[in-house]
Amino acid sequence: xxxxxxxxxxxxxxxxxxxxxxxxxxxxxxxxxxxxxxxxxxxxxxxxxxxxxxxxxxxxxxxxxxxxxxxxxxxxxxxxxxxxxxxxxxxxxxxxxxxxxxxxxxxxxxxxxxxxxxxxxxxxxxxxxxxxxxxxxxxxxxxxxxxxxxxxxxxxxxxxxxxxxxxxxxxxxxxxxxxxxxxxxxxxxxxxxxxxxxxxxxxxxxxxxxxxxxxxxxxxx
Amino acid sequence: xxxxxxxxxxxxxxxxxxxxxxxxxxxxxxxxxxxxxxxxxxxxxxxxxxxxxxxxxxxxxxxxxxxxxxxxxxxxxxxxxxxxxxxxxxxxxxxxxxxxxxxxxxxxxxxxxxxxxxxxxxxxxxxxxxxxxxxxxxxxxxxxxxxxxxxxx
Numbered sequence: 001x002x003x004x005x006x007x008x009x010x011x012x013x014x015x016x017x018x019x020x021x022x023x024x025x026x027x028x029x030x031x032x033x034x035x036x037x038x039x040x041x042x043x044x045x046x047x048x049x050x051x052x053x054x055x056x057x058x059x060x061x062x063x064x065x066x067x068x069x070x071x072x073x074x075x076x077x078x079x080x081x082x083x084x085x086x087x088x089x090x091x092x093x094x095x096x097x098x099x100x101x102x103x104x105x106x107x108x109x110x111x112x113x114x115x116x117x118x119x120x121x122x123x124x125x126x127x128x129x130x131x132x133x134x135x136x137x138x139x140x141x142x143x144x145x146x147x148x149x150x151x152x153x154x155x156x157x158x159x160x161x162x163x164x165x166x167x168x169x170x171x172x173x174x175x176x177x178x179x180x181x182x183x184x185x186x187x188x189x190x191x192x193x194x195x196x197x198x199x200x201x202x203x204x205x206x207x208x209x210x211x212x213x214x215x216x217x218x219x220x221x
Numbered sequence: 222x223x224x225x226x227x228x229x230x231x232x233x234x235x236x237x238x239x240x241x242x243x244x245x246x247x248x249x250x251x252x253x254x255x256x257x258x259x260x261x262x263x264x265x266x267x268x269x270x271x272x273x274x275x276x277x278x279x280x281x282x283x284x285x286x287x288x289x290x291x292x293x294x295x296x297x298x299x300x301x302x303x304x305x306x307x308x309x310x311x312x313x314x315x316x317x318x319x320x321x322x323x324x325x326x327x328x329x330x331x332x333x334x335x336x337x338x339x340x341x342x343x344x345x346x347x348x349x350x351x352x353x354x355x356x357x358x359x360x361x362x363x364x365x366x367x368x369x370x371x372x373x374x
Binding site: 061064065066099100101102103150151152153154155156157196197199200201 | 294297298304312313319322326333351
């Protein structure tokens, strides 16, 4: 009878612990480059984060055109594959800066809108802290807003559309609840700037490459 | 429906006002002055007035009690001039060092004071082209002014 009880206990214990042991074995290790993440609902990790930060132009003419070297930005980024080695980042980035205008009654704002996609290499895709690097392509539009510029002689066009090539690196922290915090640095190369004259009367336009430092929080599943 | 769409399209652009708030008849006396102008800046103002006089504008005069004030301020290189149509003041960028470029900029802003709006460079060359610092008032600018106010002579 005692032997039966012991066997019964062992069978029960092994039945209870077996799934846990199997689960632990299935979970990728910290340095794993496995292409699935069993702990997440999607199996690969899909995150959506919302944040803000600072941005600026790298070119002196553009920096001179806006009233401050550093402007504000806000962004929304969706990452498909946040827990596998290679992910797709889809992002919207908005920026705003004041124009260095002639007088207080002349107000102008440079409003930027960027939609971009990037391939992202997750260096530690299965660890809670994941450094990553990315590069991609996007569309960027700038609009000069502010009615007073309609009565201004300036080398600034009303609007500009161009192709941009974002590239950079960041680090994401993810916990088991699905919370995501992200720090991100981007250099955005602008392929065809056509907004601000390079110099007075010039038919060339100032380069519009930008840098960005941003932080964001969100959720992944 | 199509009409509504066209209305919404153009209403959304909104970049060109129908006219400035304060405008001046180019044929009636309009006193222009810049109390703080340097000799070089004053020379550009004189040149700008001469450009419009060549196009039949008879009203522009230099005087002590300005109806249109010309002021010089610092701004980004890309911002050449601005007509403040509420205070009837022409602002010109201090950084414009070339006398001829400064004169064309002042002529452009005086064009706004006469009620002229921007003309896209691909439509025709005009003193009212955006970013213009080289084209003085043209025959067509004169004709447009005459359409607005009638010919002065």
